[in-house]
Amino acid sequence: MNSELMFFILAGMILIFSVMTVTTRRILRAAVYLLFVLISTAGLYFMLNYNFLAAVQLTVYAGGIVVLIIFSILLTSHISERAVVAGWKQNLLSALSVVAGAALTLITMFNYTFTASSEPASGSSVKDVGTALVSYGDNGFALPFEVISILLLAAMIGAIIVARREKLKIEEKEIRREN
Amino acid sequence: MTGTIPLMYFLVISTLMFFIGIYGFLTRRNLITMLMSIELILNSVNINFVAFNKYLYPQHLSGHFFSLIVIAVAAAEAAVAIAIIINIYRNFKSIDVDKVDQMRY
Numbered sequence: 001m002n003s004e005l006m007f008f009i010l011a012g013m014i015l016i017f018s019v020m021t022v023t024t025r026r027i028l029r030a031a032v033y034l035l036f037v038l039i040s041t042a043g044l045y046f047m048l049n050y051n052f053l054a055a056v057q058l059t060v061y062a063g064g065i066v067v068l069i070i071f072s073i074l075l076t077s078h079i080s081e082r083a084v085v086a087g088w089k090q091n092l093l094s095a096l097s098v099v100a101g102a103a104l105t106l107i108t109m110f111n112y113t114f115t116a117s118s119e120p121a122s123g124s125s126v127k128d129v130g131t132a133l134v135s136y137g138d139n140g141f142a143l144p145f146e147v148i149s150i151l152l153l154a155a156m157i158g159a160i161i162v163a164r165r166e167k168l169k170i171e172e173k174e175i176r177r178e179n
Numbered sequence: 180m181t182g183t184i185p186l187m188y189f190l191v192i193s194t195l196m197f198f199i200g201i202y203g204f205l206t207r208r209n210l211i212t213m214l215m216s217i218e219l220i221l222n223s224v225n226i227n228f229v230a231f232n233k234y235l236y237p238q239h240l241s242g243h244f245f246s247l248i249v250i251a252v253a254a255a256e257a258a259v260a261i262a263i264i265i266n267i268y269r270n271f272k273s274i275d276v277d278k279v280d281q282m283r284y
Contacts, residue, residue, distance in 0.1 A: 007184050011192050018196050018219055022203030027212060034215050037196075041222055044189070048233045050243055057225075060250050065218065065257045072261040073211055076268040086206045094205035102198040106191065114186050114235060121237035132240055141244045148251045155255035159262035 007047060013040040025082045031069050038062045049121075052129045189230035196223035210264050210274040214257065221253045 014037055021033040038061045045054035086094075122128070136142045196219060203216030225246040232242025268274050 004183055007188065011188070014192060015195055015199075018199045021219065022199055022207070022212075022216060027209060030212055030215055034218060037219065038222065041226060044192075044226060045229060047184075048229055050229060050233070053229065053243055053247060056247060056250055060254050061218075061222070065254055068257055068261055069211060069215060069218075072264055075265060076211065076274050077209075086208055091206050094202055098198045098202040098205070101201070102194060105194050105198075109187070109190055109194065116186060116234050117237055119238045121233075122240060124240065124243065129240070129243070132244070139239065144244065144248055148248050152251060152255050155259050159258045162259070163262040163265055 003047065007044075010040045010043045010047070013037075014044075027073050027077060028070065031066060031073060034069070035062055035066045038066065050124050052124070052126050186230060186234040189226060189234075193223040193226040193230070196226070208276055210260075210267070210276060210279075213276070214260050214264070218253065218257070221249060225249055 017033045017036040017040070021030050021037060024030050024033065038057065042054045042057040042062065045051075045057055132139055133141055133145050200216045200219030200223065203219065204213055207213050207216060228242040228246045228249070232240070232245075236242070264274055267279055271279050273279070
């Protein structure tokens with residue numbers, strides 16, 4: 001009973017705040033509502049007993065990505081700037097297609113019977129997760145771990161290069177002027 | 180702790196969240212709010228992976244690690260996207276998708 005109540009609170013928060021994220025006119029508020037959605041999702045992970053994943057969700061998503069988004073909002077727009085919204089025609093058409101898509105997915109889902117497995121759950125403590133991340137073989141995830149680290153390195157270098165292009169151009173102009 | 184909650188509840192939540200994200204992606208005209216809608220979509224997919232892992236294959240951790248990797252990819256994607264958005268803002272003085280109509284400037 002208690003866990004059900006907790007689930008409905010988290011689910012309600014997720015749905016309400018995700019609707020507010022996509023409908024509010026103020027961009028900074030949308031970022032804060034997104035933060036609430038991500039924190040409630042971490043609560044769902046805690047309920048499923050995946051503690052490490054919930055901690056990662058809190059630190060990387062709620063702590064990292066939201067701060068990055070807020071920084072970029074402050075760099076590119078005024079603090080109380082109102083978002084431009086699409087015309088009513090586009091709003092209506094998107095709402096219709098979204099409702100149709102959601103209805104189709106839900107109908108398909110309810111017509112399929114998922115049979116829950118009764119096997120004992122494997123441990124999901126931080127120790128088990130860490131062992132699986134660096135081992136290879138049947139239950140090891142060493143290869144995706146290495147691939148993701150290279151991807152992160154490449155993304156960081158790429159982001160730096162993309163963001164500092166302007167500076168290089170100014171230097172080029174100055175060199176040309178000197179010549 | 181999830182003894183009384185059926186799997187379907189999690190799937191309904193993640194479906195609704197996914198389509199709310201798509202609605203935001205279709206109607207928003209600001210690059211940063213579109214990025215936020217994409218984060219919503221990725222997050223709903225993560226809930227799906229984790230719920231399937233817990234209910235259908237509790238003896239493995241595959242879904243758990245898949246969503247861990249999705250979170251890492253989302254972080255990388257957000258970093259690159261924000262670098263691109265800041266560069267667009269420098270060149271066009273706006274991040275409105277209707278005003279950014281030239282790939283070359």
